[in-house]
Amino acid sequence: MLKRRHLLQAGAAALAAPASAAxxxxxxxxxxxxxxxxxxxxxxxxxxxxxxxxxxxxxxxDWARFADAWRAGYGPSMDKVRKGEMPWTRIDALHRxxxxxxxxxxxxEGLTESEIDDFNRVWHRLTPWPDSVAGLTRxxxxxxxxxxxxxxxxxxxxxxxxxxxxxxxxxxxxxxxHYKPDREVYLMxxxxxxxxxxxxxxxxxxxxxxxxxxxxxxxxxxxxxPGEFGAxxxxxxxxxxxxxxxxADFVDLAxxxxx
Amino acid sequence: MLKRRHLLQAGAAALAAPASAAxxxxxxxxxxxxxxxxxxxxxxxxxxxxxxxxxxxxxxxDWARFADAWRAGYGPSMDKVRKGEMPWTRIDALHRxxxxxxxxxxxxEGLTESEIDDFNRVWHRLTPWPDSVAGLTRxxxxxxxxxxxxxxxxxxxxxxxxxxxxxxxxxxxxxxxHYKPDREVYLMxxxxxxxxxxxxxxxxxxxxxxxxxxxxxxxxxxxxxPGEFGAxxxxxxxxxxxxxxxxADFVDLAxxxxx
Numbered sequence: 463m464l465k466r467r468h469l470l471q472a473g474a475a476a477l478a479a480p481a482s483a484a485x486x487x488x489x490x491x492x493x494x495x496x497x498x499x500x501x502x503x504x505x506x507x508x509x510x511x512x513x514x515x516x517x518x519x520x521x522x523x524d525w526a527r528f529a530d531a532w533r534a535g536y537g538p539s540m541d542k543v544r545k546g547e548m549p550w551t552r553i554d555a556l557h558r559x560x561x562x563x564x565x566x567x568x569x570x571e572g573l574t575e576s577e578i579d580d581f582n583r584v585w586h587r588l589t590p591w592p593d594s595v596a597g598l599t600r601x602x603x604x605x606x607x608x609x610x611x612x613x614x615x616x617x618x619x620x621x622x623x624x625x626x627x628x629x630x631x632x633x634x635x636x637x638x639x640h641y642k643p644d645r646e647v648y649l650m651x652x653x654x655x656x657x658x659x660x661x662x663x664x665x666x667x668x669x670x671x672x673x674x675x676x677x678x679x680x681x682x683x684x685x686x687x688p689g690e691f692g693a694x695x696x697x698x699x700x701x702x703x704x705x706x707x708x709x710a711d712f713v714d715l716a717x718x719x720x721x
Numbered sequence: 722m723l724k725r726r727h728l729l730q731a732g733a734a735a736l737a738a739p740a741s742a743a744x745x746x747x748x749x750x751x752x753x754x755x756x757x758x759x760x761x762x763x764x765x766x767x768x769x770x771x772x773x774x775x776x777x778x779x780x781x782x783d784w785a786r787f788a789d790a791w792r793a794g795y796g797p798s799m800d801k802v803r804k805g806e807m808p809w810t811r812i813d814a815l816h817r818x819x820x821x822x823x824x825x826x827x828x829x830e831g832l833t834e835s836e837i838d839d840f841n842r843v844w845h846r847l848t849p850w851p852d853s854v855a856g857l858t859r860x861x862x863x864x865x866x867x868x869x870x871x872x873x874x875x876x877x878x879x880x881x882x883x884x885x886x887x888x889x890x891x892x893x894x895x896x897x898x899h900y901k902p903d904r905e906v907y908l909m910x911x912x913x914x915x916x917x918x919x920x921x922x923x924x925x926x927x928x929x930x931x932x933x934x935x936x937x938x939x940x941x942x943x944x945x946x947p948g949e950f951g952a953x954x955x956x957x958x959x960x961x962x963x964x965x966x967x968x969a970d971f972v973d974l975a976x977x978x979x980x
Contacts, residue, residue, distance in 0.1 A: 554915070606878055616915030619865055619890045631878045631891045636913070654895070656813070656875030 487663075487706060487719070490681055492655045493601055494610035494633065496666035497618065499690040502588035502625060505529050511584040515577070523568055526692060531567070535560030540612060540641045550639045552614040558582045585613070586620035590627060591687065597712020599628055604721035606630045610651045610664065612641050631655070643674030652680065663706070665715065669698045676704050683707040685715060746965060746978070749940055751914045752860060753869035753892065755925035756877065758949040761847035761884060764788050770843040774836070782827055785951060790826070794819030799871060799900045809898045811873040817841045844872065845879035849886060850946065856971020858887055863980035867892045869910045869923065871900050890914070902933030911939065922965070924974065928957045935963050942966040944974060
Protein backbone atom coordinates (compact mmCIF):
# COMPACT_ATOMS: atom_id res chain seq x y z
CA MET A 463 0.00 0.00 0.00
CA LEU A 464 2.69 2.42 1.04
CA LYS A 465 4.84 1.50 -1.92
CA ARG A 466 1.98 2.01 -4.36
CA ARG A 467 1.15 5.35 -2.82
CA HIS A 468 4.72 6.53 -3.14
CA LEU A 469 4.77 5.58 -6.77
CA LEU A 470 1.52 7.46 -7.38
CA GLN A 471 2.81 10.50 -5.52
CA ALA A 472 5.99 10.52 -7.53
CA GLY A 473 3.95 10.34 -10.72
CA ALA A 474 1.58 13.05 -9.60
CA ALA A 475 4.38 15.32 -8.48
CA ALA A 476 5.70 15.45 -12.00
CA LEU A 477 2.26 16.43 -13.27
CA ALA A 478 1.29 18.81 -10.47
CA ALA A 479 1.16 22.56 -10.90
CA PRO A 480 4.56 24.14 -10.38
CA ALA A 481 5.33 25.73 -7.02
CA SER A 482 4.76 29.19 -8.48
CA ALA A 483 1.12 28.26 -9.06
CA ALA A 484 0.59 28.35 -5.29
CA UNK A 485 0.18 32.10 -5.63
CA UNK A 486 -2.78 31.83 -7.99
CA UNK A 487 -4.41 29.41 -5.55
CA UNK A 488 -3.94 31.63 -2.51
CA UNK A 489 -7.46 33.01 -2.94
CA UNK A 490 -9.16 29.61 -2.70
CA UNK A 491 -11.39 29.48 0.37
CA UNK A 492 -13.54 26.41 -0.19
CA UNK A 493 -13.06 22.98 -1.73
CA UNK A 494 -16.13 21.28 -3.20
CA UNK A 495 -15.88 17.58 -3.87
CA UNK A 496 -17.32 15.23 -6.39
CA UNK A 497 -18.34 12.23 -4.29
CA UNK A 498 -19.09 9.01 -6.25
CA UNK A 499 -15.68 7.65 -7.17
CA UNK A 500 -13.74 10.66 -5.86
CA UNK A 501 -14.51 10.40 -2.12
CA UNK A 502 -16.09 6.95 -1.93
CA UNK A 503 -15.55 3.60 -3.64
CA UNK A 504 -19.03 2.87 -5.02
CA UNK A 505 -18.00 -0.30 -6.88
CA UNK A 506 -16.66 -2.32 -3.98
CA UNK A 507 -19.53 -1.10 -1.79
CA UNK A 508 -22.19 -2.29 -4.25
CA UNK A 509 -20.38 -5.61 -4.55
CA UNK A 510 -20.19 -5.85 -0.73
CA UNK A 511 -23.95 -5.35 -0.25
CA UNK A 512 -24.70 -7.56 -3.27
CA UNK A 513 -22.74 -10.39 -1.68
CA UNK A 514 -24.73 -9.92 1.54
CA UNK A 515 -27.91 -10.20 -0.49
CA UNK A 516 -26.61 -13.34 -2.22
CA UNK A 517 -25.90 -14.91 1.15
CA UNK A 518 -29.27 -14.07 2.71
CA UNK A 519 -31.42 -14.75 -0.38
CA UNK A 520 -29.41 -17.63 -1.91
CA UNK A 521 -28.68 -15.73 -5.13
CA UNK A 522 -25.99 -16.37 -7.67
CA UNK A 523 -25.04 -13.03 -9.23
CA ASP A 524 -21.87 -11.53 -10.67
CA TRP A 525 -22.07 -8.40 -8.50
CA ALA A 526 -19.05 -6.75 -10.10
CA ARG A 527 -20.82 -6.88 -13.45
CA PHE A 528 -24.04 -5.77 -11.74
CA ALA A 529 -22.30 -2.79 -10.09
CA ASP A 530 -20.80 -1.72 -13.41
CA ALA A 531 -24.17 -1.99 -15.16
CA TRP A 532 -25.89 -0.01 -12.41
CA ARG A 533 -23.32 2.74 -12.64
CA ALA A 534 -23.52 2.71 -16.43
CA GLY A 535 -27.20 3.65 -16.16
CA TYR A 536 -26.36 6.72 -14.13
CA GLY A 537 -25.19 9.15 -16.81
CA PRO A 538 -27.90 8.36 -19.39
CA SER A 539 -30.69 8.67 -16.78
CA MET A 540 -29.38 12.04 -15.64
CA ASP A 541 -29.02 13.15 -19.23
CA LYS A 542 -32.77 12.61 -19.71
CA VAL A 543 -33.34 15.10 -16.91
CA ARG A 544 -30.65 17.47 -18.20
CA LYS A 545 -32.22 17.48 -21.69
CA GLY A 546 -35.73 18.00 -20.33
CA GLU A 547 -36.97 14.57 -21.44
CA MET A 548 -37.87 13.89 -17.79
CA PRO A 549 -38.95 16.32 -15.06
CA TRP A 550 -36.57 16.88 -12.14
CA THR A 551 -35.89 13.47 -10.60
CA ARG A 552 -33.57 12.65 -7.72
CA ILE A 553 -30.69 10.22 -8.02
CA ASP A 554 -32.41 7.90 -5.53
CA ALA A 555 -35.26 7.53 -8.02
CA LEU A 556 -32.93 7.27 -11.02
CA HIS A 557 -30.95 4.55 -9.25
CA ARG A 558 -34.20 2.73 -8.55
CA UNK A 559 -35.34 2.90 -12.19
CA UNK A 560 -32.05 1.36 -13.29
CA UNK A 561 -32.14 -1.19 -10.47
CA UNK A 562 -35.61 -2.39 -11.49
CA UNK A 563 -34.37 -3.00 -15.04
CA UNK A 564 -31.25 -4.79 -13.83
CA UNK A 565 -33.14 -7.08 -11.46
CA UNK A 566 -34.97 -8.36 -14.55
CA UNK A 567 -31.87 -8.48 -16.72
CA UNK A 568 -29.91 -10.42 -14.08
CA UNK A 569 -32.99 -12.60 -13.35
CA UNK A 570 -32.92 -11.74 -9.65
CA GLU A 571 -36.22 -12.77 -8.10
CA GLY A 572 -37.83 -13.16 -4.70
CA LEU A 573 -36.87 -9.78 -3.21
CA THR A 574 -39.51 -7.91 -1.22
CA GLU A 575 -40.17 -4.22 -1.88
CA SER A 576 -38.43 -3.45 1.41
CA GLU A 577 -35.37 -5.47 0.36
CA ILE A 578 -35.23 -3.76 -3.03
CA ASP A 579 -35.57 -0.34 -1.40
CA ASP A 580 -32.84 -1.18 1.07
CA PHE A 581 -30.52 -2.39 -1.68
CA ASN A 582 -31.22 0.78 -3.67
CA ARG A 583 -29.94 2.69 -0.65
CA VAL A 584 -26.54 1.04 -0.89
CA TRP A 585 -25.64 4.36 -2.54
CA HIS A 586 -26.17 5.95 0.91
CA ARG A 587 -23.68 3.43 2.38
CA LEU A 588 -20.64 3.79 0.16
CA THR A 589 -17.27 3.30 1.82
CA PRO A 590 -14.72 6.13 1.63
CA TRP A 591 -11.37 5.51 -0.05
CA PRO A 592 -8.73 4.78 2.63
CA ASP A 593 -7.28 8.33 2.52
CA SER A 594 -10.58 10.24 2.33
CA VAL A 595 -11.34 10.89 6.01
CA ALA A 596 -7.72 11.66 6.94
CA GLY A 597 -7.29 14.00 3.97
CA LEU A 598 -10.62 15.79 4.47
CA THR A 599 -9.91 16.23 8.18
CA ARG A 600 -6.65 17.94 7.31
CA UNK A 601 -8.13 20.05 4.48
CA UNK A 602 -10.97 21.15 6.76
CA UNK A 603 -8.53 22.99 9.02
CA UNK A 604 -7.67 25.42 6.24
CA UNK A 605 -10.68 25.35 3.91
CA UNK A 606 -14.44 25.06 3.94
CA UNK A 607 -15.03 21.54 2.63
CA UNK A 608 -18.31 20.58 1.01
CA UNK A 609 -19.77 17.94 -1.23
CA UNK A 610 -20.81 19.03 -4.72
CA UNK A 611 -22.40 15.87 -6.02
CA UNK A 612 -25.25 14.82 -8.25
CA UNK A 613 -26.36 12.64 -5.34
CA UNK A 614 -29.41 14.01 -3.55
CA UNK A 615 -29.05 15.76 -0.20
CA UNK A 616 -30.35 12.91 1.96
CA UNK A 617 -28.10 10.41 0.17
CA UNK A 618 -25.07 12.62 0.86
CA UNK A 619 -26.07 13.26 4.48
CA UNK A 620 -26.57 9.55 5.17
CA UNK A 621 -23.32 8.68 3.40
CA UNK A 622 -21.47 11.30 5.46
CA UNK A 623 -22.72 9.71 8.68
CA UNK A 624 -21.99 6.18 7.40
CA UNK A 625 -18.41 6.99 6.45
CA UNK A 626 -17.58 9.63 9.05
CA UNK A 627 -16.93 12.28 6.41
CA UNK A 628 -16.31 15.60 8.21
CA UNK A 629 -18.12 17.93 5.79
CA UNK A 630 -18.65 21.56 6.74
CA UNK A 631 -21.58 21.62 4.36
CA UNK A 632 -23.51 19.24 2.12
CA UNK A 633 -24.26 20.73 -1.29
CA UNK A 634 -26.15 18.70 -3.88
CA UNK A 635 -26.94 19.39 -7.52
CA UNK A 636 -30.53 18.89 -6.32
CA UNK A 637 -30.47 22.41 -4.84
CA UNK A 638 -30.11 23.88 -8.32
CA UNK A 639 -32.45 21.41 -10.05
CA HIS A 640 -29.63 20.83 -12.53
CA TYR A 641 -27.12 18.01 -12.81
CA LYS A 642 -23.40 18.35 -13.32
CA PRO A 643 -21.85 19.12 -15.72
CA ASP A 644 -24.46 21.89 -16.11
CA ARG A 645 -22.85 25.23 -15.33
CA GLU A 646 -25.63 26.16 -12.88
CA VAL A 647 -24.46 23.56 -10.35
CA TYR A 648 -20.94 24.96 -10.01
CA LEU A 649 -22.11 28.58 -9.86
CA MET A 650 -24.72 27.69 -7.24
CA UNK A 651 -22.05 26.18 -4.99
CA UNK A 652 -19.86 29.29 -5.03
CA UNK A 653 -22.90 31.52 -4.56
CA UNK A 654 -24.24 29.60 -1.55
CA UNK A 655 -20.79 29.60 0.03
CA UNK A 656 -20.64 33.38 -0.42
CA UNK A 657 -17.60 33.13 -2.66
CA UNK A 658 -16.56 34.07 -6.17
CA UNK A 659 -16.14 31.07 -8.48
CA UNK A 660 -12.35 31.51 -8.45
CA UNK A 661 -12.34 31.30 -4.64
CA UNK A 662 -13.90 27.84 -4.96
CA UNK A 663 -12.02 24.72 -6.04
CA UNK A 664 -13.69 21.65 -7.51
CA UNK A 665 -12.00 18.37 -6.56
CA UNK A 666 -12.76 15.33 -8.69
CA UNK A 667 -11.36 12.16 -10.20
CA UNK A 668 -13.21 12.89 -13.48
CA UNK A 669 -11.84 15.28 -16.08
CA UNK A 670 -15.29 16.03 -17.52
CA UNK A 671 -16.47 17.37 -14.16
CA UNK A 672 -13.29 19.41 -13.73
CA UNK A 673 -13.45 20.90 -17.24
CA UNK A 674 -17.03 22.04 -16.68
CA UNK A 675 -16.10 23.53 -13.29
CA UNK A 676 -13.18 25.34 -14.88
CA UNK A 677 -15.42 26.69 -17.63
CA UNK A 678 -17.69 28.11 -14.89
CA UNK A 679 -14.70 29.91 -13.37
CA UNK A 680 -13.77 27.57 -10.51
CA UNK A 681 -10.28 26.36 -9.71
CA UNK A 682 -9.83 22.62 -10.14
CA UNK A 683 -7.92 19.77 -8.50
CA UNK A 684 -7.59 16.32 -10.04
CA UNK A 685 -7.24 13.34 -7.71
CA UNK A 686 -6.53 10.03 -9.43
CA UNK A 687 -8.74 7.09 -8.43
CA PRO A 688 -7.33 4.41 -10.73
CA GLY A 689 -9.37 1.66 -9.08
CA GLU A 690 -12.78 3.33 -9.43
CA PHE A 691 -14.00 1.09 -12.25
CA GLY A 692 -12.06 -2.02 -11.23
CA ALA A 693 -9.10 -3.61 -12.98
CA UNK A 694 -9.08 -2.56 -16.64
CA UNK A 695 -11.72 0.10 -16.00
CA UNK A 696 -11.86 3.44 -17.76
CA UNK A 697 -10.71 5.74 -14.94
CA UNK A 698 -9.03 9.04 -15.79
CA UNK A 699 -5.42 8.46 -14.80
CA UNK A 700 -3.85 11.84 -15.42
CA UNK A 701 -4.91 15.49 -15.17
CA UNK A 702 -5.13 17.59 -18.30
CA UNK A 703 -3.57 21.00 -18.77
CA UNK A 704 -6.65 22.78 -17.42
CA UNK A 705 -6.23 21.39 -13.89
CA UNK A 706 -4.73 23.77 -11.33
CA UNK A 707 -3.53 20.98 -9.03
CA UNK A 708 -3.13 17.24 -9.25
CA UNK A 709 -2.75 14.89 -6.31
CA ALA A 710 -2.38 11.16 -5.74
CA ASP A 711 -4.99 11.18 -2.94
CA PHE A 712 -6.60 13.54 -0.42
CA VAL A 713 -3.65 13.49 1.98
CA ASP A 714 -1.39 14.42 -0.91
CA LEU A 715 -3.88 17.15 -1.86
CA ALA A 716 -3.68 18.56 1.67
CA UNK A 717 0.10 18.53 1.37
CA UNK A 718 0.03 20.29 -2.01
CA UNK A 719 -2.43 22.94 -0.77
CA UNK A 720 -0.46 23.58 2.42
CA UNK A 721 -3.26 22.35 4.68
CA MET B 722 -24.02 27.23 36.77
CA LEU B 723 -24.72 23.69 37.88
CA LYS B 724 -27.25 24.89 40.40
CA ARG B 725 -29.09 27.01 37.85
CA ARG B 726 -29.12 24.15 35.40
CA HIS B 727 -30.61 21.79 37.96
CA LEU B 728 -33.35 24.27 38.71
CA LEU B 729 -34.11 24.64 35.02
CA GLN B 730 -34.13 20.91 34.53
CA ALA B 731 -36.50 20.44 37.43
CA GLY B 732 -38.78 23.09 35.97
CA ALA B 733 -38.54 21.64 32.50
CA ALA B 734 -39.13 18.10 33.72
CA ALA B 735 -42.50 19.07 35.09
CA LEU B 736 -43.42 20.60 31.74
CA ALA B 737 -41.87 17.97 29.51
CA ALA B 738 -43.87 15.45 27.56
CA PRO B 739 -44.81 12.46 29.70
CA ALA B 740 -42.77 9.27 29.33
CA SER B 741 -45.51 7.72 27.23
CA ALA B 742 -44.91 10.37 24.58
CA ALA B 743 -41.60 8.66 23.81
CA UNK B 744 -43.57 6.25 21.65
CA UNK B 745 -44.90 8.98 19.39
CA UNK B 746 -41.36 10.31 18.99
CA UNK B 747 -39.85 6.94 18.07
CA UNK B 748 -40.22 7.79 14.37
CA UNK B 749 -38.12 10.95 14.57
CA UNK B 750 -34.99 10.56 12.42
CA UNK B 751 -33.65 14.09 12.14
CA UNK B 752 -33.45 17.14 14.38
CA UNK B 753 -33.37 20.55 12.68
CA UNK B 754 -32.25 23.47 14.79
CA UNK B 755 -33.07 27.12 14.92
CA UNK B 756 -29.68 28.76 15.34
CA UNK B 757 -29.71 32.45 16.46
CA UNK B 758 -30.52 32.31 20.17
CA UNK B 759 -31.13 28.55 20.23
CA UNK B 760 -27.63 27.24 19.38
CA UNK B 761 -25.56 30.42 19.71
CA UNK B 762 -25.56 33.48 21.97
CA UNK B 763 -25.79 36.30 19.45
CA UNK B 764 -26.10 39.07 22.05
CA UNK B 765 -22.87 38.50 23.97
CA UNK B 766 -21.05 37.84 20.69
CA UNK B 767 -22.10 41.18 19.19
CA UNK B 768 -21.14 42.92 22.43
CA UNK B 769 -17.76 41.14 22.38
CA UNK B 770 -16.90 42.27 18.85
CA UNK B 771 -18.35 45.72 19.55
CA UNK B 772 -16.00 46.11 22.50
CA UNK B 773 -13.08 45.10 20.28
CA UNK B 774 -14.12 47.81 17.82
CA UNK B 775 -14.39 50.34 20.65
CA UNK B 776 -10.86 49.49 21.74
CA UNK B 777 -9.30 49.68 18.27
CA UNK B 778 -11.26 52.72 17.04
CA UNK B 779 -11.59 54.64 20.31
CA UNK B 780 -15.38 54.51 20.29
CA UNK B 781 -17.77 54.97 23.18
CA UNK B 782 -20.86 52.86 22.45
CA ASP B 783 -23.39 50.99 24.59
CA TRP B 784 -22.94 47.71 22.69
CA ALA B 785 -25.66 45.88 24.61
CA ARG B 786 -28.16 48.48 23.43
CA PHE B 787 -26.62 48.30 19.96
CA ALA B 788 -26.91 44.50 19.85
CA ASP B 789 -30.57 44.65 20.90
CA ALA B 790 -31.33 47.30 18.27
CA TRP B 791 -29.56 45.30 15.55
CA ARG B 792 -31.51 42.18 16.44
CA ALA B 793 -34.75 44.19 16.62
CA GLY B 794 -34.29 45.09 12.95
CA TYR B 795 -34.12 41.43 11.96
CA GLY B 796 -37.80 40.45 12.01
CA PRO B 797 -39.14 43.57 10.27
CA SER B 798 -36.54 43.36 7.50
CA MET B 799 -37.37 39.68 6.86
CA ASP B 800 -41.06 40.51 6.91
CA LYS B 801 -40.52 42.90 3.99
CA VAL B 802 -39.18 39.94 2.02
CA ARG B 803 -41.89 37.60 3.28
CA LYS B 804 -44.62 40.05 2.23
CA GLY B 805 -43.06 40.63 -1.17
CA GLU B 806 -42.16 44.27 -0.47
CA MET B 807 -38.56 43.37 -1.20
CA PRO B 808 -37.12 40.73 -3.58
CA TRP B 809 -35.31 37.76 -2.04
CA THR B 810 -32.50 39.18 0.09
CA ARG B 811 -30.05 37.26 2.26
CA ILE B 812 -29.70 37.83 5.98
CA ASP B 813 -26.15 39.13 5.43
CA ALA B 814 -27.60 41.97 3.34
CA LEU B 815 -30.51 42.56 5.75
CA HIS B 816 -28.05 42.74 8.65
CA ARG B 817 -25.99 45.25 6.69
CA UNK B 818 -29.01 47.45 5.93
CA UNK B 819 -29.85 47.60 9.64
CA UNK B 820 -26.19 48.10 10.56
CA UNK B 821 -25.87 51.10 8.24
CA UNK B 822 -28.89 52.73 9.92
CA UNK B 823 -27.57 51.99 13.40
CA UNK B 824 -24.10 53.36 12.68
CA UNK B 825 -25.82 56.70 12.02
CA UNK B 826 -28.21 56.41 14.95
CA UNK B 827 -25.37 55.62 17.37
CA UNK B 828 -23.17 58.29 15.74
CA UNK B 829 -20.38 55.79 15.04
CA GLU B 830 -17.95 57.34 12.55
CA GLY B 831 -14.55 56.69 11.06
CA LEU B 832 -15.02 53.03 10.09
CA THR B 833 -13.68 51.91 6.71
CA GLU B 834 -15.86 49.84 4.38
CA SER B 835 -13.71 46.84 5.23
CA GLU B 836 -14.23 47.40 8.97
CA ILE B 837 -17.99 47.76 8.54
CA ASP B 838 -18.14 44.60 6.41
CA ASP B 839 -16.11 42.70 8.99
CA PHE B 840 -18.33 43.88 11.83
CA ASN B 841 -21.41 42.86 9.83
CA ARG B 842 -19.92 39.37 9.73
CA VAL B 843 -19.99 39.12 13.52
CA TRP B 844 -23.13 37.07 12.79
CA HIS B 845 -20.79 34.46 11.25
CA ARG B 846 -18.80 34.41 14.52
CA LEU B 847 -21.45 33.83 17.16
CA THR B 848 -20.40 31.79 20.18
CA PRO B 849 -22.35 28.61 21.00
CA TRP B 850 -24.14 28.34 24.34
CA PRO B 851 -21.96 26.30 26.77
CA ASP B 852 -23.99 23.08 26.29
CA SER B 853 -24.44 23.31 22.48
CA VAL B 854 -21.41 21.38 21.21
CA ALA B 855 -21.64 18.65 23.87
CA GLY B 856 -25.39 18.21 23.34
CA LEU B 857 -25.17 18.20 19.54
CA THR B 858 -22.30 15.71 19.61
CA ARG B 859 -24.46 13.36 21.67
CA UNK B 860 -27.62 13.90 19.59
CA UNK B 861 -25.63 13.30 16.37
CA UNK B 862 -25.00 9.70 17.41
CA UNK B 863 -28.70 8.90 17.16
CA UNK B 864 -30.12 11.50 14.79
CA UNK B 865 -29.27 13.46 11.68
CA UNK B 866 -28.65 16.97 13.02
CA UNK B 867 -29.00 20.00 10.78
CA UNK B 868 -29.43 23.72 11.03
CA UNK B 869 -32.77 25.15 9.89
CA UNK B 870 -32.12 28.84 10.18
CA UNK B 871 -33.04 32.05 8.42
CA UNK B 872 -29.31 32.75 8.31
CA UNK B 873 -27.85 32.27 4.84
CA UNK B 874 -25.84 29.16 4.00
CA UNK B 875 -22.39 30.79 4.10
CA UNK B 876 -23.19 32.45 7.44
CA UNK B 877 -24.16 29.07 8.91
CA UNK B 878 -21.15 27.28 7.42
CA UNK B 879 -18.73 29.90 8.76
CA UNK B 880 -20.46 29.88 12.14
CA UNK B 881 -20.23 26.09 12.30
CA UNK B 882 -16.49 26.24 11.72
CA UNK B 883 -16.07 29.12 14.20
CA UNK B 884 -17.93 27.33 16.97
CA UNK B 885 -17.04 23.72 16.17
CA UNK B 886 -20.70 22.76 15.64
CA UNK B 887 -20.80 19.15 14.39
CA UNK B 888 -23.66 19.49 11.87
CA UNK B 889 -24.44 16.60 9.52
CA UNK B 890 -26.00 19.11 7.16
CA UNK B 891 -26.46 22.87 6.87
CA UNK B 892 -29.96 23.82 5.77
CA UNK B 893 -30.92 27.46 5.36
CA UNK B 894 -34.24 29.13 4.65
CA UNK B 895 -32.31 30.57 1.69
CA UNK B 896 -32.68 27.25 -0.13
CA UNK B 897 -36.46 27.74 -0.27
CA UNK B 898 -36.36 31.50 -0.91
CA HIS B 899 -38.76 31.82 2.02
CA TYR B 900 -38.14 32.85 5.60
CA LYS B 901 -39.41 31.09 8.71
CA PRO B 902 -42.13 31.00 9.88
CA ASP B 903 -43.29 30.39 6.27
CA ARG B 904 -44.47 26.80 5.95
CA GLU B 905 -42.28 26.21 2.88
CA VAL B 906 -39.10 26.32 4.95
CA TYR B 907 -40.10 23.47 7.28
CA LEU B 908 -41.44 21.30 4.46
CA MET B 909 -38.28 21.86 2.41
CA UNK B 910 -36.12 20.61 5.30
CA UNK B 911 -38.01 17.33 5.66
CA UNK B 912 -38.09 16.88 1.89
CA UNK B 913 -34.34 17.43 1.41
CA UNK B 914 -33.61 15.04 4.26
CA UNK B 915 -35.80 12.42 2.55
CA UNK B 916 -38.18 12.29 5.52
CA UNK B 917 -41.84 12.85 6.23
CA UNK B 918 -42.51 16.01 8.27
CA UNK B 919 -43.39 13.89 11.34
CA UNK B 920 -40.00 12.16 11.13
CA UNK B 921 -38.36 15.58 11.51
CA UNK B 922 -38.17 17.52 14.78
CA UNK B 923 -37.70 21.28 14.98
CA UNK B 924 -35.66 22.41 17.98
CA UNK B 925 -35.94 26.06 19.01
CA UNK B 926 -36.02 28.47 21.92
CA UNK B 927 -38.83 30.41 20.24
CA UNK B 928 -42.46 29.33 20.45
CA UNK B 929 -43.43 31.11 17.23
CA UNK B 930 -40.94 29.02 15.27
CA UNK B 931 -42.11 25.81 16.96
CA UNK B 932 -45.80 26.53 16.39
CA UNK B 933 -45.19 27.09 12.67
CA UNK B 934 -43.13 23.89 12.46
CA UNK B 935 -45.90 21.99 14.22
CA UNK B 936 -48.50 23.40 11.84
CA UNK B 937 -46.39 22.07 8.95
CA UNK B 938 -46.45 18.61 10.51
CA UNK B 939 -43.07 18.47 12.24
CA UNK B 940 -42.44 17.32 15.79
CA UNK B 941 -41.15 20.06 18.07
CA UNK B 942 -38.75 20.45 20.98
CA UNK B 943 -38.51 23.58 23.12
CA UNK B 944 -35.18 24.45 24.69
CA UNK B 945 -35.25 27.41 27.07
CA UNK B 946 -32.60 30.09 26.52
CA PRO B 947 -33.58 32.55 29.26
CA GLY B 948 -30.48 34.71 28.74
CA GLU B 949 -30.95 35.23 24.99
CA PHE B 950 -32.12 38.85 25.28
CA GLY B 951 -30.13 39.72 28.41
CA ALA B 952 -31.45 40.36 31.91
CA UNK B 953 -35.10 41.42 31.74
CA UNK B 954 -35.30 40.38 28.07
CA UNK B 955 -38.37 38.86 26.44
CA UNK B 956 -37.20 35.24 26.06
CA UNK B 957 -39.80 32.46 25.95
CA UNK B 958 -39.33 30.70 29.29
CA UNK B 959 -41.75 27.78 29.02
CA UNK B 960 -43.05 25.49 26.27
CA UNK B 961 -46.70 25.61 25.31
CA UNK B 962 -49.01 22.61 25.01
CA UNK B 963 -48.10 22.07 21.35
CA UNK B 964 -44.46 21.15 22.11
CA UNK B 965 -43.65 17.43 22.01
CA UNK B 966 -40.58 17.77 24.23
CA UNK B 967 -39.09 20.44 26.45
CA UNK B 968 -35.52 20.53 27.69
CA ALA B 969 -33.36 22.81 29.78
CA ASP B 970 -30.48 22.63 27.31
CA PHE B 971 -29.08 20.39 24.52
CA VAL B 972 -27.53 17.87 26.91
CA ASP B 973 -30.88 17.58 28.65
CA LEU B 974 -32.52 17.20 25.22
CA ALA B 975 -30.16 14.31 24.41
CA UNK B 976 -31.12 12.74 27.73
CA UNK B 977 -34.85 13.15 27.06
CA UNK B 978 -34.56 11.73 23.53
CA UNK B 979 -32.46 8.77 24.66
CA UNK B 980 -29.42 9.86 22.65
